[in-house]
Amino acid sequence: MSQPRNPRLVDRRTFLRQSLAGSLTLGFSLHGSHLLARATTDLDLDFQDEGAWSPDLFLSLASDGQLTIVSHRSEMGTGIGTALPMVLADEMEADWERVQIVQGDADRRYGSQNTDGSRSIRNFYHRMREAGALARTMLVTAAAERWQVAADSCHAEKHEVVHKPTGKRLAYGELAAVAATQAPPEADSLQLKPASARRYVGKDIPIRDMDAILHGRAQFGLDIRLPDMLVAVIARPPVLGGKPLEWQESAALKVSGVKQVVAMPTPSAPFMYQALGGIAVLAKDTWSAMRGREALACTWEDGEHAVFDSEKQQEELRANVAKPGRKVRRKGDAESLLKEDGEHLQANYEAPHLAHAPMETPCATARMTEDGVEVWMPTQAPQSAQQAIAGALNLTPQQVTVHVTLLGGGFGRKSKPDYGVEAALLAQETGKPVQVLWTREDDIRHGYYHAASAMSFAASLGEDGLPTAWRQRSAFTPIGFTFNPAARDGSDGELGLGFTDMPFDVPNLSVENGPSTPHVRIGWLRSVCNVFHAFGVSSFADELAAANEADPQEYLLRLIGEGRHLGIDELGAGYGNYGSPLDQYPVDTGRLADVLREVGKRGDWSRRRQELQGSSNPWRGLGIAAHRSFLGYVANIVEVEISSSGALKIPRVDVVADCGLLIHPDRVRAQMEGAVVFGTSLARSGAISAQEGRIVEGNFDTYRIARNMETPAQIHVHLVPSEAPPSGVGETGVPPFAPALCNAIFAATGKRIRRLPLQGQDLKPA
Amino acid sequence: MLRLRINGEDRELPEADPQTPLLWILRDHLAMTGTRYGCGKGLCGACTIHLDGNPIRACLTPAAAAEGKELTTIEGLGGAVASALRQAWTEQRVPQCGFCQGGQLMSAEHHLRTNPQATEQAQHGAMSGNLCRCGTYTRIDAAMKQAQTALNQEENS
Ligand code: FES
Numbered sequence A: 001m002s003q004p005r006n007p008r009l010v011d012r013r014t015f016l017r018q019s020l021a022g023s024l025t026l027g028f029s030l031h032g033s034h035l036l037a038r039a040t041t042d043l044d045l046d047f048q049d050e051g052a053w054s055p056d057l058f059l060s061l062a063s064d065g066q067l068t069i070v071s072h073r074s075e076m077g078t079g080i081g082t083a084l085p086m087v088l089a090d091e092m093e094a095d096w097e098r099v100q101i102v103q104g105d106a107d108r109r110y111g112s113q114n115t116d117g118s119r120s121i122r123n124f125y126h127r128m129r130e131a132g133a134l135a136r137t138m139l140v141t142a143a144a145e146r147w148q149v150a151a152d153s154c155h156a157e158k159h160e161v162v163h164k165p166t167g168k169r170l171a172y173g174e175l176a177a178v179a180a181t182q183a184p185p186e187a188d189s190l191q192l193k194p195a196s197a198r199r200y201v202g203k204d205i206p207i208r209d210m211d212a213i214l215h216g217r218a219q220f221g222l223d224i225r226l227p228d229m230l231v232a233v234i235a236r237p238p239v240l241g242g243k244p245l246e247w248q249e250s251a252a253l254k255v256s257g258v259k260q261v262v263a264m265p266t267p268s269a270p271f272m273y274q275a276l277g278g279i280a281v282l283a284k285d286t287w288s289a290m291r292g293r294e295a296l297a298c299t300w301e302d303g304e305h306a307v308f309d310s311e312k313q314q315e316e317l318r319a320n321v322a323k324p325g326r327k328v329r330r331k332g333d334a335e336s337l338l339k340e341d342g343e344h345l346q347a348n349y350e351a352p353h354l355a356h357a358p359m360e361t362p363c364a365t366a367r368m369t370e371d372g373v374e375v376w377m378p379t380q381a382p383q384s385a386q387q388a389i390a391g392a393l394n395l396t397p398q399q400v401t402v403h404v405t406l407l408g409g410g411f412g413r414k415s416k417p418d419y420g421v422e423a424a425l426l427a428q429e430t431g432k433p434v435q436v437l438w439t440r441e442d443d444i445r446h447g448y449y450h451a452a453s454a455m456s457f458a459a460s461l462g463e464d465g466l467p468t469a470w471r472q473r474s475a476f477t478p479i480g481f482t483f484n485p486a487a488r489d490g491s492d493g494e495l496g497l498g499f500t501d502m503p504f505d506v507p508n509l510s511v512e513n514g515p516s517t518p519h520v521r522i523g524w525l526r527s528v529c530n531v532f533h534a535f536g537v538s539s540f541a542d543e544l545a546a547a548n549e550a551d552p553q554e555y556l557l558r559l560i561g562e563g564r565h566l567g568i569d570e571l572g573a574g575y576g577n578y579g580s581p582l583d584q585y586p587v588d589t590g591r592l593a594d595v596l597r598e599v600g601k602r603g604d605w606s607r608r609r610q611e612l613q614g615s616s617n618p619w620r621g622l623g624i625a626a627h628r629s630f631l632g633y634v635a636n637i638v639e640v641e642i643s644s645s646g647a648l649k650i651p652r653v654d655v656v657a658d659c660g661l662l663i664h665p666d667r668v669r670a671q672m673e674g675a676v677v678f679g680t681s682l683a684r685s686g687a688i689s690a691q692e693g694r695i696v697e698g699n700f701d702t703y704r705i706a707r708n709m710e711t712p713a714q715i716h717v718h719l720v721p722s723e724a725p726p727s728g729v730g731e732t733g734v735p736p737f738a739p740a741l742c743n744a745i746f747a748a749t750g751k752r753i754r755r756l757p758l759q760g761q762d763l764k765p766a
Numbered sequence B: 001m002l003r004l005r006i007n008g009e010d011r012e013l014p015e016a017d018p019q020t021p022l023l024w025i026l027r028d029h030l031a032m033t034g035t036r037y038g039c040g041k042g043l044c045g046a047c048t049i050h051l052d053g054n055p056i057r058a059c060l061t062p063a064a065a066a067e068g069k070e071l072t073t074i075e076g077l078g079g080a081v082a083s084a085l086r087q088a089w090t091e092q093r094v095p096q097c098g099f100c101q102g103g104q105l106m107s108a109e110h111h112l113r114t115n116p117q118a119t120e121q122a123q124h125g126a127m128s129g130n131l132c133r134c135g136t137y138t139r140i141d142a143a144m145k146q147a148q149t150a151l152n153q154e155e156n157s
């Protein structure tokens, strides 16, 4: 078979031009009787039920056979803009060569467009199949009618309907108009294709944007160019909630190219997605705007969060896990046992705030229109953007058009549309099209930070070396603070990210949460609380293995015990399971054990571990960890090498991932590789810190992300073949990496790492 | 008046301040947006372009420094090495979000063109100034090796 080409991403205008050229569009609805055949004027077919998910929005078949599929989720590098259209095309028996993809604007009729939580595939796989099956079924019916034969003597095959007995064929395009007169079948009458008939699902189709990326034509947020557009950079309060006191407007205006200086509205808590305030400098180009901002020499009134000091915050976190916390899961009586038998092992772990630092900084472009505002932005959450912008400009969401560009990385930062609000406010204020650019320093200093955390663990051990009691406490700055300034405790949702669902089979267990006081906007960052929870849980398990002088892999498997499903009786009613039902996506410790065994095989654990044992100068060792997150199961073996100067190298990482059904295996693999690199960055050097309320780090010199030589030289990914429902993949790979790395450092040097990042810690053996 | 030669074309920029970094000349004055802003401080390589065939950081280089010289951006990057690289990048499926990849290709093209026999270690060194937050480094290694092999075979046949 020849290599399938990558489908074109057409912009909306091109698509509308094509559609308006008289081709007939077939529209569908699974809900009610809407059947639409008409010369298309827009993909947004009239639909009364505002909140309903309407597959007719997702596809359009023209009379020349051109199939247009809407990608309603944001493309930030996961390949989702290719993968979901593949699912639809596959189920429809469409010819991928005839597919073009349009990126959907913000529109509630698509259902959720929030491209975070690793849920695009798991929430839309089935819905895309339904849309495809519906179209296929109607086309087959149309052909049967045309031929006056029974529909079940016909079948669809690669953009055609075939009448088996006679071998007659009709192309999809020729059938579009007839199909549009059919009554749509009921959703539950649709026959989905069997796995054996899959055409694209499971294949590594080239991604949509490949050629554009390789030739510099891909359109990211900052690439929007509008006539008379001004570029704005904003001097934002260095402390959250601060206000500008004095600024040199005239000095800024003297900088050539600067056109206007605008004071932004000052936000108040809860900060949510509000613009952060400050003073905007608008100029005819970016360079002038940047120099204008320097000339402002703005001074600030800092407000209450000027007390923010990272050292003090870590002390508070530590103190709050040193005492009993709110119980979120309990089994037996861990507390009494720990008192009676003694805490045989006790350890604390901590990790700082992190910034997302996507390669493309936040940016947005806005212009006022006759009836509202039009905004272009690289956003993971177009509907949140629409709402936040409507709120800030006093418009209805319908008056706000949000176009989604490609995202130069997101990692959760671009789920928060504050930068779109800034651009829209400035467009409204100036009446001109405005592009807001965040410099890297803006990005690092004004983020929605990943929580700072501390955890404490205690266990008493039985004769067999396994814990008879296990207590774990975690405290972290809650995301809730961004939406409610009084929030101090972790939510059930956050605790359910790798802490409440701790997988080990211990007879007495206590899982507790302590409070913390945030001073910055807290946001979700790739893998969220799983990052530190996995670090704590999998490091402590390794400490127990070491205390028993056991093989860490064998010990982990003993800790997990018999494969079982953790039920809601154990996990508590608050356990969210990533928004998916537990019967479909159980917390299955058997699958966790399986990826641990498999990574042992693939990574040649026993042999290599023995080989490296006792090595010195360089000190080498292997570490292992496994974690369930976003409904998938991932195990890592990490090899480290520590030189006499304490420099760390990571020669090899083995990853085994069980993510259920794989829609686009290569992109899943790429996510796993990327997760290892993301994990490397946060483990080596990820730390956002504050003094006097101000973020200390500013650019890639102080907030370091891993360069090629710092990342693992080899990353071997094995994906477990599975027909289980697809899990998330974008975040699932990150959590086990940091603990596996730190466990490897322990194996190599005997030094136990209990604090992230590694930067600044002496890794040489004592 | 600022005069630049970019991708083989002469461009006149009567309104531009010659001290403006090339990055913003390209992006804001010429709407050539393939060259990207990642840090503005020479730390990430997203803005890498060629000045007389050698890689420079467009975010740090004033436009005046390029007068009378030949500039190449990702949009205009061509030739045997570039096409071998694009081929390898496609086959290894290197890009994730793609934002850094123009800069990666600019660095890779210069390196392979000037060091056709370079070791993997040297390639790593040459590429170490280009950050990729998505983590495509191991694929970049593989793609460079593939392109290098392809070019050397072409040479020998
Ligand atoms: S933008 Fe020039 S090196 Fe980062």
Ligand code: FES
Pocket (backbone or CB within 6 Å): A077, A359, A408, A409, B095, B096, B097, B098, B099, B100, B101, B131, B132, B133, B134, B135, B136
């Ligand atoms: S591919 Fe996204 S930053 Fe490199």
